[in-house]
Amino acid sequence: MIGDPRASWVPPNHPRRESLLIRERLVDGFKEGYVATQGLIAHGRGECFDYLIGESSIPPALTAERVAVAALLIAKHPVISVNGNTAALVPRQVIELAKLVNAKLEVNLFYRTREREELIARVLRENGAEEVLGVGDDASCTIPELFSERRRVSCRGIYIADVVLVPLEDGDRTEALRRMGKIVIAIDLNPLSRTSRAASITIVDNVVRAIPNMIKFAEEMRGMPRDELIRIVRNFNNEENLRSVIMFIRDRLSELVSKGITLEFSKS
């Protein structure tokens, strides 16, 4: 982020610098029209949960990220779903991850409009994506049991995928994808959300840390024997891992109380 012109107004020593720069990227995406108003509110919620885990990739997150990469590597048709917030926060990184695990990229929006779809596809192409699914007529297959625009997916992408990575997904769609028999990997900072509970592999981490971590794991694990990757996925228990996350937050709150530490969200 060094040299980013948007960074100029944030003092280099500001205690909330990193968080403010992330937020700026989202606000830029909003001004450009591809981040939804609700995406801003969702981001604020994420900031809060991120605080509670200490704004770092905690051990259960790293475990889930490693398992997720194994699942993507053994998949026949892995797909990475991209929404407005993901495109604003980690455009280059999702493309890099997709290349490493040989996954397709698909635009998939909760608030789907043709304009937002195309803006996100453009952001991805500008960042090096060769193919972007799920735009316009390409999103002509439907997820059963979902209504209106939310059910539309690409027939060459999410519809036939066996493993789908959904950063920042909603509960309904996660459940519907699971009922279609897919392995769903969610990135969600709220360990108590329906998405977190419904996903096969839940990564409770900020997407700006989760995707780079997954890139590193993918580089390390690409050479692993398939049997070993399958073993990693089979040994994972998502419910147990989520429980560890909640315990982590609970213990952190106890620690914060005893130390009298202040958690500050800067508004500036």
Next chain:
Amino acid sequence: MIGDPRASWVPPNHPRRESLLIRERLVDGFKEGYVATQGLIAHGRGECFDYLIGESSIPPALTAERVAVAALLIAKHPVISVNGNTAALVPRQVIELAKLVNAKLEVNLFYRTREREELIARVLRENGAEEVLGVGDDASCTIPELFSERRRVSCRGIYIADVVLVPLEDGDRTEALRRMGKIVIAIDLNPLSRTSRAASITIVDNVVRAIPNMIKFAEEMRGMPRDELIRIVRNFNNEENLRSVIMFIRDRLSELVSKGITLEFSKS
């Protein structure tokens, strides 16, 4: 909220209906130009903390609300500070509270622009406010140690106030007001924020519940002898009360883990 035309798209049985309707009011304020972009993100953060306390006025919140009303009732110059989010969420209610405790209303913005000031004053007037301080040239006194537009306050309002109610305030300004010797009542869903720590009386509650609760307390307590009100304020320990809030959240997380309960933020 019954009969609200904006409510029509939210199914009556939606599990997140109340939260969605609150959010809509904020998005409306944003579209009308008086809620800041950062106000949307701050609202999302609030939603997260509200979840953690169970979206209800927990006992330490009710205690702080009662003490806050006592402080407002014994004040010589009580002032209620109003920003964009407050104007969007509880315009009528802050006016009602101001009347009950004989407080002045002052527009006070983190992102101050003449346009937003005037829009908020108009919202307050449309909701029945007779006098609104802090708009334009009225905000000509300054809070020491704060920079730029953030330090401007009304010479007839916050500047001379002995008790200030600041719903949704930032840490810097709370600390500066305290250094001026004022009793600062903050409404902040984050019990670990600098605002929460710096305030004299911190109400960890959603503003949409806190202000109505305070109206009820004000109606009950208006007739109390002054000595009794002073006793209520003197017996209050803010640090201890905040500790109770954090304990409450910690215990709630333990309970949620043991019950395997799902907390869902709906995006729809």
